[in-house]
Amino acid sequence: MHRPEIMHPTHPASHPHNASPHGQTPPLRLIAWEITRSCNLACQHCRAEAHEEPYPGELSTAEAKALIDTFPETGNPVIIFTGGEPLMRKDIFELVPYARAKGLRCVMGTNGTRIDADMAARIKESGIQRCSISIDGPDAPSHDDFRGVPGAFEASLAGIEELKKAGVEFQINTTVTKHNMPFFKKVFHLAEDIGAAAWHIFLLVPTGRGDAIRNEIINAQEYEEVLNWFYDFRKTTSMHLKATCAPHYYRIMRQRAREEGIKVNMDNFGLDAMTRGCLGGTGFCFISHTGQVQPCGFLELDCGQIKTTRFPDIWTSSPQFLALRDQSSYEGKCGVCEYHKVCGGCRARAHTMKGHYLKEEPLCTYIPRAVDNQAPTDKQEEKG
Numbered sequence: 001m002h003r004p005e006i007m008h009p010t011h012p013a014s015h016p017h018n019a020s021p022h023g024q025t026p027p028l029r030l031i032a033w034e035i036t037r038s039c040n041l042a043c044q045h046c047r048a049e050a051h052e053e054p055y056p057g058e059l060s061t062a063e064a065k066a067l068i069d070t071f072p073e074t075g076n077p078v079i080i081f082t083g084g085e086p087l088m089r090k091d092i093f094e095l096v097p098y099a100r101a102k103g104l105r106c107v108m109g110t111n112g113t114r115i116d117a118d119m120a121a122r123i124k125e126s127g128i129q130r131c132s133i134s135i136d137g138p139d140a141p142s143h144d145d146f147r148g149v150p151g152a153f154e155a156s157l158a159g160i161e162e163l164k165k166a167g168v169e170f171q172i173n174t175t176v177t178k179h180n181m182p183f184f185k186k187v188f189h190l191a192e193d194i195g196a197a198a199w200h201i202f203l204l205v206p207t208g209r210g211d212a213i214r215n216e217i218i219n220a221q222e223y224e225e226v227l228n229w230f231y232d233f234r235k236t237t238s239m240h241l242k243a244t245c246a247p248h249y250y251r252i253m254r255q256r257a258r259e260e261g262i263k264v265n266m267d268n269f270g271l272d273a274m275t276r277g278c279l280g281g282t283g284f285c286f287i288s289h290t291g292q293v294q295p296c297g298f299l300e301l302d303c304g305q306i307k308t309t310r311f312p313d314i315w316t317s318s319p320q321f322l323a324l325r326d327q328s329s330y331e332g333k334c335g336v337c338e339y340h341k342v343c344g345g346c347r348a349r350a351h352t353m354k355g356h357y358l359k360e361e362p363l364c365t366y367i368p369r370a371v372d373n374q375a376p377t378d379k380q381e382e383k384g
């Protein structure tokens with residue numbers, strides 16, 4: 001399928017020639033913007049702890065448009081309109097065309113349950129280039145239980161059918177947990193069967209409501225297993241597969257390619273060869289429903305507030321973003337790992353499970369060469 005517009009954002013370090021408007025500041029590739037936190041579902045893992053009622057402090061239409069005006073100053077980012085449930089925001093079909101008119105590429109992250117024929121037509125007309133729909137199990141019982149509302153599975157699939165009829169490309173987003181790991185392959189096949197352009201997996205981050213289901217996080221060994229399956233699935237499908245919140249995938253991809261004698265380059269791996277596991281603060285950022293800028297939606301660090309500081313200035317100068325762009329500020333094995341530039345570890349998990357966003361990724365089995373040379377006690381700790 002020809003998909004000229006929705007580029008897979010690449011890691012700025014791979015593009016030293018990419019001139020930035022702010023000297024050393026890398027261009028923004030992707031912004032996830034939580035335009036509302038209200039939502040009609042009640043998912044067990046929701047980072048936003050979203051509920052149906054309106055949230056105070058959401059940006060007004062005028063504030064939202066003024067924010068959009070500043071996006072082109074940061075590069076040419078893809079804007080992900082997310083939530084909460086973005087379709088619950090009343091002015092969504094005013095904001096998307098406004099952003100399109102500025103030349104911005106726009107996509108939407110939705111649970112899909114509210115998309116009927118009329119909504120699908122409006123989405124198409126607004127200029128949204130792709131929708132992600134979250135599917136967390138291969139059938140109604142597994143999905144609905146996790147998403148907190150009976151009928152959610154059928155409603156999401158019906159929404160997808162309407163998008164297809166309206167000619168809107170879609171991708172499936174799936175959050176991997178202990179509960180659905182046994183059905184991983186089935187969800188992959190479901191995504192293929194219904195014609196998804198891509199399958200993006202999210203690995204549970206214990207934040208928001210996700211904190212209460214920490215025991216559902218797969219362990220480091222299971223991560224290796226899932227990401228190795230993911231690598232193998234790649235060879236069998238034309239869907240684009242992307243591991244989000246599982247930055248170790250980009251290490252595993254290189255380890256497997258080396259074993260198989262395949263070079264990691266654009267010819268063999270497309271843009272996966274150019275991107276990085278965690279782009280938070282280097283090519284990606286998140287803007288909350290109230291205008292707080294964060295490295296990602298799962299890491300609630302206050303990197304600046306767009307109501308008081310211009311968004312491009314936050315992207316250029318936030319101390320947290322500057323730290324995330326500097327390998328020497330990373331602690332533990334992530335700081336010395338030879339895969340640092342292609343992985344980076346999940347900063348949100350480091351924050352919620354190890355106490356600080358610059359600590360090492362807690363769920364990685366890999367022992368970097370620099371650590372392997374140290375005393376056995378260190379190695380034990382790394383393995384634990």
Ligand code: HEM
Nearest residue numbers: 006007008009032082107108109130131132279296297298
């Ligand atoms: C093209 C359509 C796409 C859609 C609709 C989409 C949708 C989403 C959504 C809904 C989120 C979650 C934001 C949140 O609510 O916290 C997200 C996060 C993210 N996506 Fe995508 N995405 C798309 C493409 C891509 C591509 C091509 C990449 C390639 C690198 C990508 C990388 C990411 C990253 C890094 C995050 C952040 C996850 C985090 O916060 O750690 N996305 N995406």
Ligand SMILES: C[C@H]1O[C@@H](n2cnc3c(N)ncnc32)[C@H](O)[C@@H]1O
Nearest residue numbers: 045046047134173202203204205210
């Ligand atoms: C954008 C994607 O993020 C997922 N999502 C929401 N909350 C969490 C969390 N705590 N951990 C991982 N993924 C999450 C949604 O289910 C959606 O599919």
Ligand code: SF4
Nearest residue numbers: 039041043046084111
């Ligand atoms: S994960 Fe998405 S669909 Fe589920 S409650 Fe949160 S915002 Fe709503």
